[in-house]
């Protein structure tokens with residue numbers, strides 16, 4: 044398992060580079076006769092990445108790719124806060140993804156308390172491992188609605204947790220745990236801009252030795268084959 048850092052000159056080159064790496068990987072998996080399993084997320088750079096992939100879909104049969112979400116806001120299914128609606132609009136609909144292969148997390152109109160919704164969400168995860176998990180990171184080092192100091196979430200041995208008082212609105216969220224996110228060949232963290240530079244340094248170049256995943260949750264998910272931090276120069280400025 045390797046951990047590496049790839050730095051692009053700016054946000055546009057960053058999303059182009061990650062998009063090309065994604066389409067190359069998914070095409071290679073399909074060439075082996077497998078259906079790729081991809082985990083999506085929300086956040087500004089990830090949503091821009093989705094648009095770039097949709098504009099440059101590569102040699103991938105997107106109707107034969109399975110999708111899940113690493114986290115989702117637990118709000119009404121039509122709320123603009125939903126990560127999955129943005130991904131559907133920017134990525135999945137333009138690429139012709141198969142609705143049967145898109146695993147939409149539960150929403151509040153299911154009527155379930157958030158804890159039950161987390162269990163329902165996890166029941167929809169595959170028996171096998173993922174191929175690519177693509178995550179953003181907040182300026183505080185959170186990823187996937189896994190926030191600093193939330194030991195019960197970050198170190199959970201479950202596949203998914205309910206986040207009940209997120210410091211970033213909306214308060215209720217569903218998160219795939221680092222334990223489950225790490226059941227993936229590749230974990231990619233994508234970060235852009237000076238606002239992420241301090242968190243990138245905390246994750247990758249700590250001043251005081253090793254990084255505590257409870258303090259910097261973005262370091263917790265690790266790919267079985269590789270973990271890659273895709274950064275632009277601004278995000279990498281303090282490395």
Ligand SMILES: O=C(O)[C@H](O)[C@@H](O)[C@H](O)[C@H](O)COP(=O)(O)O
Nearest residue numbers: 085086087088179180181186187
């Ligand atoms: O619900 C969320 O907030 C996102 O899923 C979150 O994990 C996101 O990826 C980071 O917060 C980065 O977001 P920005 O790139 O917009 O800062």
